[in-house]
Amino acid sequence: MLRCSGLRKAFGATQALAGVDLAVEAGQVLALVGENGAGKSTLIKVLTGAHACDAGTMLLAGRPYAPTGPVDARNLGVAVVYQELTICRHLTVAENIVLGACPQRFGVIDRQRRDAMASAALAQLGIDLPLVARCGSLSVAQQQLVEIARALATTAEPNAEPASASPAPPAPSPRLQAPRLLILDEPTSSLTAADVGRLLAVIRRVAAAGAAVVFISHALEECREIAEQVCVLRDGASVLRGNLAEIDDAAMIRAMVGRSVDDLYPRPPRAAGSVALRCVQVAGEVLPRDASLEVRHGEVVGLYGLVGSGRTELLRVLFGLDRAVAGQVELEPKTEHPVVAASPITTPSPQTRLAQGMALLSEDRKAEGLCLGRSLADNLLLTRPGPACWNGSSWLPWLPTAARRIANGWIARFAIKARHGDQAVQELSGGNQQKVALARILHHGARILLLDEPTRGVDVAAKAAIYQVIGEQAAAGKAVVVVSSYLPELLGICDRIAVMRRGVLGAARPVAAWQPADLLAEALG
Amino acid sequence: MPTALGPFLVLLLVWAGFGLAVAACAGTGDPWTFFSWRNQTLILAQSAIVAVGACGMVLVVVAGGIDLAAGSMIALCSVVTALVLAHSGCPPLGGFLFALLAVLGVGAACGALSGALIAGLRLAPFIVTLGMLSMARGAAKGAADNQTVNFDHPWLADLMTPTAYHAATDPWWQAPLIVAPGVWIAAGLVAVTWFLMERTVFGRNAAAIGSNPAAARLCGIHVAGHTIAIYAWCGLCLGLAGLLETAKLSQGDPTTASGRELDIIAAVVVGGASLSGGRGSVIAAAVGAVLMVVLRSGGQLLEWNPWVQEILIGVVIIVAVAVDRWRRGRSE
Structure with a gap:
């Protein structure tokens, strides 16, 4: 047919x-x-x-x-x-x-x-x-x-023939x-x-x-x-x-x-330190249903799963955007072993999470990640204005304000293709927008990074740059959680990977223990 | 349970409450003035213009839009009516029909322009009709040369006058009408609008557009064409409302009906329509229009300060919509 x-x-x-x-x-x-x-x-x-x-x-x-x-x-x-x-x-x-x-x-x-x-x-x-x-x-x-x-x-x-020559049939x-x-x-x-x-x-x-x-x-x-x-x-x-x-x-x-993992993924030497984030049997209102995970400083943990399996929802619950109905989330836990509280956790607000040093990179860059109409500098300083809240009028571009210094620093460090820090973010390409979004949470000084599809819709060069940044951050002792639907990427950049299926998060195993086919098979169930 | 029942019960409650309050507070004279037949005919006559406007607005709201220009369009059409009657030199009936055609044409044209801008430039209805609000008001003032327009017509004013008060001078056709002819016009328009919205493909497509525009487009509904027609229908209704406004004032006034769009939108919303589209009933909106008038006239009979009335109307709008939302939330 x-x-x-x-x-x-x-x-x-x-x-x-x-x-x-x-x-x-x-x-x-x-x-x-x-x-x-x-x-x-x-x-x-x-x-x-x-x-x-x-x-x-x-x-x-x-x-x-x-x-x-x-x-x-x-x-x-x-x-x-x-x-x-x-x-x-x-x-x-x-x-x-x-x-x-x-x-x-x-x-x-x-x-x-x-x-x-x-x-x-x-x-x-x-x-x-x-x-x-x-x-x-x-x-x-x-x-x-x-x-x-x-x-x-x-x-x-x-x-029915569209150009039928026969007389029009009565009401069908x-x-x-x-x-x-x-x-x-x-x-x-x-x-x-x-x-x-x-x-x-x-x-x-x-x-x-x-x-x-x-x-x-x-x-x-x-x-x-x-x-x-x-x-x-x-x-x-x-x-x-x-x-x-x-x-x-x-x-x-x-x-x-069917793909091979090439050397797109740099892996600076790093060692896992103390536990930075621990969640035990966390459940949201719909998704996730049961997620337990431990992430250490200096470690990149990948979450694999199908779209709609609850990975994004888990990050949102961790960051306080959605309500948790059961389970427990601890940042920098004192004890080595999880203690399950009898009562469900109270969900902190995203403001608290930011103050505690956790930051989320949204999968939806345009709607949730950036203020598209605002300048690069405004976006970078969104959660941490500090003394640099006034970034100077764009009519006085020679004024060396603190905001411009910071913006120029990140532009140079991430090789963001922008004319200057006053340029509106929507004029940048997807890859450069994503770099700005990532720079914002790094400028915030977060120690626990939740990255939801960090390379969605960006070209290969920007992907490589983002992988580089993730590797550097882990080497510097940050705890990184990466959600991705792209298997080679997860296998390339992560230390451990866990698979989410219908809201239930499996155990995180070292990358070496996973075959791509196993991951897909577990995600498909 | 029909959609109009909830608002109707609210109306009954408010109506009875005011009546009893008036009876309790009455000093001298008849304590039951609020329940008098004369007061009912007055309330209905005063509701007619808002109800006619609501007939247009409810279709727009169901289709997910809003028309903020309603008040200005009523003023523009009021001036158009007065100008036609003042300058056409036609006999009374001919002049009236000429004015009717003119206001329907002007209203529909303004509405179609709003719709075309919304569909063509993909602008938010709020923005376009906010612009139209100012444009129509300006056009009304320009056409009227910043003055009220006077005209001479033997029976136009009778359209909005409840009968049986000056029975000796009433024309013969008024006696069997019981209430002001304008009320019958509004009732007829409500019936026509109900048929348009519930029984025609156009009306159901409008509801589909308001409910889920992407689905409507994928199912082959011509969204732009429908948008223009929807706003044109609203303009048509507002043209008729402008004619009735002229009858009520006995002159064309370019500054009249300022802020009337809020009464009309409130009537539609109190009638259970959702401003995010897909839901709304013209009958409930007409009930809502009567409710707005009962609130005003009850307050007047109780000799409340206008500011008390205004606060009370605001409270009733919010409470009515909140109760409706709560009731629906439980049933869905």
């Missing part, structure tokens, strides 16, 4: 897709797997027309396929269930199912036909939901099913066919096991009705249960394709990781 070959797409210097070959037949389910950042999201955007590909060909049912946008794709019979729910919480189930394709007569809703369409789609999926229920009152799993019902109900009929009756191609982007990531089972049954019915299905998931056992074919993406290229029955998990994981 769908055949892609040699798809390529670049964003600036980043090659997001570097040659994807893909084929899926009608009635078949293709599992698309790959690490975070391997290019799955970009591939979906190309398939739905949100991005145009730079090179390569796409054929849908034997015809060239080049959608101009999601609506065009839908009219051509391609339906997508996105990773983030696209449900209108205030509308009813029926209204959500027919959204954008509501049957009408002179603009007035044809409620009979609307309800018939919606209940037909729900019946086809074999699910029972009240049509008048507001979607906001449904569970996430039910909302997901509503989305799939929408994909069935509103996608154009597979056999409620359609019961499946779309030509249904793409599901990690539909199971937020579901319970029972709901996953129901969802897979629904997908099977859609495929049985003649649709080609692309199923994206991190859970290999789900893929085995539902799919016949597999396509592994790595670094934007399809590196392994074939029949799932003939490929074992180990081969798939090897294909997903």
Whole structure:
């Protein structure tokens, strides 16, 4: 049904897709797997027309396929269930199912036909939901099913010819066919096991009705249960394709990781000192569920796991941004062995944490890490203005204020590509912005550094510089926690690595004890 | 439970409370003046303009926007009405229809301009309509040459006058109306708006845009076009409100209705609408409009200082919305 070959797409210097070959037949389910950042999201955007590909060909049912946008794709019979729910919480189930394709007569809703369409789609999926229920009152799993019902109900009929010369048919009756191609982007990531089972049954019915299905998931056992074919993406290229029955998990994981750790990662000599941070059985309101970890001075500890496994949430709880409901966090503990308090901890505020010498580098640089419109100097001095709070007007650029001295010092030390310390941070490239964010917490003088995806969206040169800084800081006796989805990076810079899976943090083991495939296998569970 | 029931109960409570308070504090005269039929018709007549404005505002709010220019647009349309009636030289009915078309056109055009700026320049509705607030007020003053505009019309003022007080001089068609014709106009517009919001694809798409704009876009709803139409509808309603304002004042006044947008938004919000979009009911908003007037007129009958009334209105708005939020939070 769908055949892609040699798809390529670049964003600036980043090659997001570097040659994807893909084929899926009608009635078949293709599992698309790959690490975070391997290019799955970009591939979906190309398939739905949100991005145009730079090179390569796409054929849908034997015809060239080049959608101009999601609506065009839908009219051509391609339906997508996105990773983030696209449900209108205030509308009813029926209204959500027919959204954008509501049957009408002179603009007035044809409620009979609307309800018939919606209940037909729900019946086809074999699910029972009240049509008048507001979607906001449904569970996430039910909302997901509503989305799939929408994909069935509103996608154009597979056999309808767009330029048909036959006289226009009368008002179409409620359609019961499946779309030509249904793409599901990690539909199971937020579901319970029972709901996953129901969802897979629904997908099977859609495929049985003649649709080609692309199923994206991190859970290999789900893929085995539902799919016949597999396509592994790595670094934007399809590196392994074939029949799932003939490929074992180990081969798939090897294909997903498949990189060698090069000498991008400097490792100045360092020795672990006293315990800087200890958390025991920490649980947040939703995530994490159970995290115990000890980080020593002069040590880099990596946290690996899938997106949504609770790594970011753990850092937020440690830093006091989210409330902890159980467990204990100690900074610079006096005793060598953990003491578990009977009552849950009280969560300190981020201000307290900063005063105690802990700092967090957010994974979302633009929204949480930096004040984009403010100058480099303003950002550096955000948490520690000291005597340098007035950094001089930008009209008096020759004034050697303390803030400018500090800013120039960090610009020189990190080789930040900026004209001067008064330049707005948003004018810098991603890598240089990240250097500023990192410099801010170092200027703060933090001794415990929580770094969430420190190299997300930065180029290779900046990555190398950031690894260098992390190594230096550890050698200087700082305790560093790094969250990353990029395995080679963790293996390269960390002393120990722990894996988070569904909110539960495993034991931290020395890097030498981990094989990349083991890490991935533990993260996938 | 229908959405309008909560605000309606609040209204009933406030109405009864004021009535009893007035009866308890009455010095001389009838202690039950607040519950008198005459007072009810006055309250409804005074609510009509805010209710008409709320019909437009509620659609905008449900679609996730806001229109701060409402008060200025009412003033502009009031001046337009007066100018048409003063200078067109038409017979009474013809002049009235001409003025009606003019205010609907001017209102819809201003609204469409706001919508086009919001959709085209991707500016926040707050900013664009804040600009429109000043522009419409300026245009009203310019068109009226900084003065009130007087005109001569035999029955325009009767639109906003409760009947049966000067029965001898009333035109024949007024007697069976019971309340001021403007109240019926507002009630009709509420019904039309309800149909527009609940029974047409346009109305449901507007709710979808307010609820989840990304989803609406992905499902092929033309968000920009809908935004323009939504604000144009709001402008249309404000044009009608401007006509009723002129009828109430018997002249065109470019400085009238200053701050009225806050009453209108308060009515919509007291009616359970969420300023973050997706939720709102026009019937509840109309109930909210009546509530605002009951608060004012009750305070007047109790001979409270205006400043006490203003504080009280602020308290009621906050309490009504907080209770509504709490009730929903528990049920969801």
